[in-house]
Amino acid sequence: MARRTKAEAAATREALIDAAEEMFMEHGVARTSLEQIARHAGMTRGAVYWHFKNKADLFHAMLDRVHMPFQNLFDEVEGPTVDNCPLEAIRLACIKGFARAEQPRNKRVHFIMMYRCEFFSDIDPQAMQEEISKDILTVLLKYFQLAAENKQLTSLSPEAATELFYATLSGLFTHWLRQSDNYSLETQGSAMIGNLLHLLRSA
Amino acid sequence: MARRTKAEAAATREALIDAAEEMFMEHGVARTSLEQIARHAGMTRGAVYWHFKNKADLFHAMLDRVHMPFQNLFDEVEGPTVDNCPLEAIRLACIKGFARAEQPRNKRVHFIMMYRCEFFSDIDPQAMQEEISKDILTVLLKYFQLAAENKQLTSLSPEAATELFYATLSGLFTHWLRQSDNYSLETQGSAMIGNLLHLLRSA
């Protein structure tokens, strides 16, 4: 083989990431070699080292395809209708997030992060999760504070409500990830956070 | 060196597991070699291979030192006083569990399971967590059903309450594990599950 067109090369790159995803999923990150990834994509390590610096770089590229900050979910939701309904905004944003998470690629990558990857070189799942956690917590706090100002929150402080809600959300998420397939975030997850928000809403 | 007394040999074994814990914690399971573990314990791989079949076997030995089924926490709590107070029993059992989890060795091992280990040979963190999850869910369901029968539960079904509570509990736990040290399960965690149980209690 030899040089391909730009489009073909880009396709190769994507195919390599696809292959990496599948192999990471099946055998774990540490235990899949670049050789295996290349073969699974129908290439050799030459292609891998052309497109990526090393395994960590390939891993980052895989993450980049699915990254989505939490605030975006609210931006998609927030219309004039929910502006004075922060708790409802939270609910709808979560449902949006669930729909995204259920997309196969998103689920696979998050699963890899959670159960198929331990830290190496500059990859540190703990730190990454901590970053996501902070992001979600600050955004949630904003909306729970708004709810408290509007007297829509029970006796709990906005801070306590935020931490409680976040714990539930992340616990739900990891539990869903762990299940094989017989668990739908969009239905059962939405129900759960609906229940929690109901409990948090002042009567 | 050579043969030690039985007690010294047992101490060697423990020291090897201690060393494994520390190295796993620092460098991840996949990226620490048996050589590193042995050296860190002041031994050579000969000692490791005498006491353990291989890395997976050593890993299992490490887990065995901290294993504790969820029901045990209730057994320690349950007196005649809380027999008709299932929600209070849940609260106290959780607090017991938090105290256990805060012990350095327990925290280290759980941290390793969560953030420093991906599956290899017969080690599968996902499956292990799923098993623990099932254990906790069945025990919790028992007590929430009791609470429902005693009319101590809000409108939520026992099943919904169980799933909600479990999600919160596991989310709280992983979030606590991830924090460096500035987060106390016994104080902040107890407060959170206290809040949740308060919301779940019928007025």
Add this chain to the structure above:
DNA sequence: ACAAACATACAAACAAAGATGTATAGATGT
């Protein structure tokens, strides 16, 4: 428009480093 010249996209081969498992030697309690 059409070569020459260059850059790109891979494959293939190579060298070095680690890790694993095993086999064996040696020392010491019992």
Add this chain to the structure above:
DNA sequence: ACATCTATACATCTTTGTTTGTATGTTTGT
């Protein structure tokens, strides 16, 4: 004397990073 515990030595396998080779796009000069 013998079983137990640990160190040492060895052979093998895997992975990684690098280098080199090469065919083909792509661009540029004329």
